Structures are given as C-alpha cells and as structure tokens.
Amino acid sequence: MKTLNEKVILVTGASRGIGAEVAQQLALAGAKVIVNYAGGTAAAEETVNAIIAAGGEAIALQADVSKADEVANLFDAAIAHYGKIDVLVNNAGIMITKLLKDTTDEDFTRQFDVNVRGTFNTLREAATKLADGGSIINFSSTTTRLLMPTYSTYVATKGAVEQLTRVFAKEVGARGINVNAVLPGPTNTELFTKGKPQQVIDHLASLNAFNRLGQPSDVAKVVVFLAGDDAKWISAQTIGLNGAMA
Numbered sequence: 001m002k003t004l005n006e007k008v009i010l011v012t013g014a015s016r017g018i019g020a021e022v023a024q025q026l027a028l029a030g031a032k033v034i035v036n037y038a039g040g041t042a043a044a045e046e047t048v049n050a051i052i053a054a055g056g057e058a059i060a061l062q063a064d065v066s067k068a069d070e071v072a073n074l075f076d077a078a079i080a081h082y083g084k085i086d087v088l089v090n091n092a093g094i095m096i097t098k099l100l101k102d103t104t105d106e107d108f109t110r111q112f113d114v115n116v117r118g119t120f121n122t123l124r125e126a127a128t129k130l131a132d133g134g135s136i137i138n139f140s141s142t143t144t145r146l147l148m149p150t151y152s153t154y155v156a157t158k159g160a161v162e163q164l165t166r167v168f169a170k171e172v173g174a175r176g177i178n179v180n181a182v183l184p185g186p187t188n189t190e191l192f193t194k195g196k197p198q199q200v201i202d203h204l205a206s207l208n209a210f211n212r213l214g215q216p217s218d219v220a221k222v223v224v225f226l227a228g229d230d231a232k233w234i235s236a237q238t239i240g241l242n243g244a245m246a
C-alpha cells in the first residue's frame, strides 16, 4: 500500500545525500515531491529523473534556504505547481568541524545561516502555507548527544533546530500539524566522509551497536513513516537514527 498517496512533500537539500534518498523513498510511497537544492542543478535533475523513472512525480526547485525571499518564493512556486504542500522535510544542512579556537566568523555565520536560519525560514513559511493536518520533519544530528570536540558550532546549530522543533510543534498543533526532529548518526554521504581518512570513518562506524555506517536509506525509511498519518501522535520529539550509538 502506498501510504503517502495524495501528499505533496517539500524536501530541502534533496539534490544529493540523505535528502536525495528521502525524496526517492517518499515518491515510492506515493508522494509528489519538490526536490529543493541550492547549487547542484544537475544532481537535483538526476534525483527528479530517478523518481520519474520509478513511476513517481517530482519537480526540482532551486532556493537557498538561508535566504528568506528565496524560501518564500519556493513555497509559492511549489503551491502554484501542486496546489498545496502537506509535508516539509527540513533536510538541507552543512557541517564545518574545527576546534572552536580555529572557527572563523565566516564559518560561524555560514553554519548558522544554513542550518538555523534556513530551518527558521522554512518553518515561518510553513506556519501559514503548509496544509492543515500536515507534518514537518527537521534534521538535527546525533552529535548533539555525542558532544565531540571540533563539533561545537555544528552542535550549536543543531541544538537550535531541536529547540525550534519543540516550540513550533506547540504553535501549529492546533492546525493538526506535527513537528519532529530526526538525529542521524554517521551516515554515508559526502557531508560525513569528505576529508576524513578511512580509518576515522571506520572508527566512527564502529561506535554503534550494529558496527556499520548508517546509509541514507536507514534515515529515509523513518522519514517516510514520520511523513505519514500513522505518525500523527508523535510531535515535538527528537528521534535518534543511529543504531544505538547515543
């Protein structure tokens, strides 16, 4: 059974990595998907083409989530195309890891602009433009539980995403909208693997109970559930997707 038939779902940062897999799994479950991206036009088109090739429906829409006007246009363009948005998946994010003493003003601002302002911008649009009875899935990270050196600003941004989740859930519950955050552990994407020696990747993969790296599909399957009506009574929660790592 296709659990997401008739639902229109906006996935931010869906050109690659976890977002691309989430978009494809949502479409397989019957949703019409808006594949948002910042700069990766070709990759976003690949995601859309993969969805259409599998019998699904999707369009790609460019918008930098850190820019309020672009996010407003993204919502309006998606609604103009599909008539509504039922579910928002706030997946777009970046990670800069450095000791705090080496973190530049630019690193700090960029990270907060994409991860926190980006989530804020989409939630503000969703407050009035998401359909009644909709769902929102924000992306935090298991690093907010691990609290490892070099992750201070990234963890600070994701801590903010978790708090936005908890408060916003109470603001939009009256419209039947539930809001949750997922916290993936180390997951096999460019964001995680880039710049890491294989032995560091292997070590981090060994710290969960399953002794393997998470895959985008591990995360996507949970997002499909949270986007569906059966998950409606789950709201304001932070859900670890990390094989018992933390």
Ligand code: NDP
Pocket (backbone or CB within 6 Å): 012, 013, 014, 015, 016, 017, 018, 019, 036, 037, 038, 039, 040, 041, 043, 063, 064, 065, 066, 090, 091, 092, 093, 094, 095, 114, 118, 139, 140, 141, 142, 143, 183, 184, 185, 186, 187, 188, 189, 190, 191, 192
């Ligand atoms: P990737 O770097 O693989 O992909 C990031 C995606 O976000 C790309 O599609 C990129 O689009 C998009 N993006 C980046 N900046 C913007 C922006 N300003 N506006 C719109 N889209 C943007 O990351 P992951 O798939 O690994 O991460 C996805 C989410 O999961 C992030 O929020 C991350 O923090 C979180 N996460 C990831 C973990 C991991 O181990 N991978 C662990 C825990 C959490 P484009 O191609 O156009 O640049």
